[in-house]
């Protein structure tokens with residue numbers, strides 16, 4: 001009955017993202033989320049996908065090719081620089097975003113997302129997100145440094161103005177070994 005964290009993240013984005021929109025995969029990894037987002041935006045939309053590891057960029061490009069999806073650009077740079085890559089039409093016009101925090105499965109476990117750059121990227125995304133749209137984060141935190149990133153992120157998100165954002169935490173509380181949990185930030189509609 002209760003959805004696991006990743007299927008729930010995808011379900012939320014299916015509700016948020018519309019065909020033709022610009023969206024962000026902040027942590028490309030093996031490309032699963034980029035492919036999911038590319039399918040949601042369709043040929044008239046575009047996914048901007050970021051990763052600091054060449055292997056992740058290559059894996060994501062291959063996965064897109066396999067699926068014959070062309071509506072994605074995979075950028076070999078940190079998500080904290082995402083504003084440098086957005087075209088003018090995407091500014092203040094994002095339909096959604098996803099992060100998978102932690103390390104790339106099957107790769108160098110030393111390369112992990114870190115609090116400063118994760119929070120900088122979340123800030124940029126929230127600035128450019130449309131109203132009534134979501135930024136979703138899947139938080140893996142069992143690795144060295146994961147606890148610090150989790151705490152910094154929870155602190156930052158818990159202080160977001162509730163008039164502008166509502167923030168959900170979705171977590172199974174009786175599982176052992178630091179299972180991942182989900183954070184979803186909705187930018188609310190401002191009343192005029």
Ligand SMILES: C[S@@+](CC[C@H](N)C(=O)[O-])C[C@H]1O[C@@H](n2cnc3c(N)ncnc32)[C@H](O)[C@@H]1O
Pocket residue numbers: 026027028029030031032033034050051052053056077078079080099100101102103104105111112113114117118
């Ligand atoms: C948990 S994995 C992502 C899994 C991926 N979403 C998938 O579907 O396979 C986390 C990724 O974040 C990347 N990463 C770490 N720091 C980053 C940064 N500053 N900007 C972008 N990607 C980063 C890592 O290289 C790693 O590939």
